[in-house]
Amino acid sequence: MNADIAGVAEIVLVRLEWAVLVYFLAVNATYLVLLASAALEMREHVLLSRGESLWRVLGSSLTPTISMLAPAYNEEATIAESLRSLLSLSYPSLEVVVVNDGSSDATMEVLREHFDLVPIHPVYERVIPCKAVKGLYRSRSRPNLVVVDKENGGKADALNAGVNISTGTLVCAIDADTLIEPDSLQRMVRPFLTETDVVAAGGTIRIVNNSTVRAGRVVRTRAPRRAVPGFQVVEYLRAFLFGRLGWNRMGGNLIISGAFGLFRRDAVVSSGGYVHDTVGEDMELVLRLRRLGYEQGGPSKVAFIPDPVAWTEAPETLRVLGRQRDRWHRGLSDVLWRHRRVLFNPRYGRMGMIVYPYFFFVELLAPVVEAIGIIGVAAGLLTGAINVPFATLFFLVAYGLGALLTVATLVLEEVSFHRYDRFMDRFLLVVWALLENVGYRQLTVVWRLRGMVKYLRGRRDWGAMERRGFDAQTQTRTGS
DSSP: OHHHHHHHHHHHHHHHHHHHHHHHHHHHHHHHHHHHHHHHHHHHHHHHHHTOOHHHHHHOTTOOOEEEEEEESSOTTTHHHHHHHHHTOOOSSEEEEEEEESOSSSHHHHHHHHHOEEEEOOOOOOOSOOSOEEEEEEESSOTTEEEEEEOOOOHHHHHHHHHHHOOOSEEEEEOTTOEEOTTHHHHHTHHHHHOSSEEEEEEEEEEOTTSEEETTEEEEOOOOSSHHHHHHHHHHHIIIIIIIHHHTTTTOOSOOOTTEEEEEHHHHHHHTOOOSSOSOHHHHHHHHHHHHHHHHTSOOEEEEEEEEEEEEOOOOSHHHHHHHHHHHHHHHHHHHHHTGGGTTOGGGHHIIIIIHHHIIIIIITHHHHHHHHHHHHHHHHHHTOSOHHHHHHHHHHHHHHHHHHHHHHHHHHHHHTOOOOSHHHHHHHHHHHHHTTTTHHHHHHHHHHHHHHHHHTTOOOOOOOOOOOHHHHHHHHHHO
8 A cells, every 4th residue: 555655656756756757848038038039139239229319309390208217115215315316317397306205204395405395386197096186396496396295105005196197198106215327217218119019117126236336327246245235136136137028029018117117108197007006017008008909999019118227226135025925926927817808818918828827827837836846856855756866967958048048038138238337346247147946946946935825824025125225325435
C-alpha cells in the first residue's frame, strides 16, 4: 500500500515538473519575442527622435494644454522638491494641480511656506464625484500652480478631484514624490499629435536612490550600492524598456505607471474617472479606457514612449518593499477579475486575444506556478522522484535565461540612453542583474502570493510607504 502511494506521488511530482517546464518554456519564448519587439521599437524610436526638433512641438498651435495632477498624502519630505521640478518643466501651456488628500503631516504647511499660496473662490464643474474640497489656493509666485485641499478619500479620489479642477486638454497623473525630467512632456505628447487613436501614453520610471538631486533635478545618476534598491533598478529597466516597449508592437499596454501617465481628459471624464474601491486604480483606468474605446469606437491605443523619464524613490527595506509588491499584485488580481470578459474575446482585438491573456497567465499566475515548481523540486529531490542532474540543469537554464534577459535590457539602455556614465555603475547593475534571481526573486513570489491571498480575503488597504526624501538621496551620494 505504501509503495502504491509512493508510486502515485512520484508520478504526480514528475508530471507537475513537466507542466512547470512547459509553462517556463512558453513564458520565456514570449519574453524573447517581447525583447525582439522592444529592440525594433527602440531602433525606430531613436531614428525618428534624432530628426525631430522638440522645440517645434513647443511652438505648434496644435500643442494641447496639459494639467499635471499630483495627489499628495503625507508627502512633507518630498513635496517641495517635486513641485519645483514640475514647475520648471519645458512646456508652453502647463497647469500644475496639487491635491492635498487630507494629509495628517505638514504637507499643506510646506506648500504654503514654499509657494506663497492665497485662497481663491472654489468655482469648478464637479464632473466626477469626489470627497469635499475644503479650499482652493493659487500660488502668487507661480500663477500656474493650483493647490486643492480636500478631505481624505484615497489616491483615486484625489485624482478625480484634480480632473474636476483641471482645465487642460490632457491630464498627466503623477505621484507627488516623482521628479519629471524637463523635456519629458514634450516627448510624451508626441503620439497625441501624430496619431488620432491614442487615449493615453506612459513614460519610463527610474529609481533615484543614490543619485544626486538638486533643485528638483537629478543631476548625477548613480547605481544603488545597496542590494534592495539595486535589484529594483534592474527590475524597473526590464519592465519598462523590454516589457512595456515590446508591447507597443504586439497589441499595446494595459499598464501605465501611476507615477507618470498622460491621458485625454475628455476620455477620463466620460469613463467616470478613477474607481475608489481598488488598489490598482491606474491599471483599472487604462484597461477601462481601452475597453470602452473598442466598445464605442473611440480612441483605444495606449502608447509607451521610452525617453520621457520620471524618477521615483524606491523602498530601501524588504519590509516596505514587500508591502508594495503585495499591493501591486492585489491590484493586478482585482483589475483582471473586473475586466475578465476581455479574456480571449475577439471583440477586443489583440488586447483580448494576446495582451490580456499574457497578463492573466504570466503576470498574475506566475507566482503560483513558480511556488509549485519550487515546492515540487524540493519534494522530488527529497523523495528521489526527480533526477538531480535534471533539476540542476533546469535551475541553471532558468537562472541563465532570466539573467540574459535582464543583461540584454541593460545593453538596450546603454546603447539608447546611456544614463549611467561610469563603469562602476554599469558593473554594479550587472551584479544586481546576476544576483536578483538568487533569493530576491523567490521573496517576490512570496509577496505576490500574499497579495493574491489578501485580495481573495477582500483586503483593499494600501499599507504605509516610508520615504527618506530627495535630500537624503543627495546626502547619501555626497557621503559615499
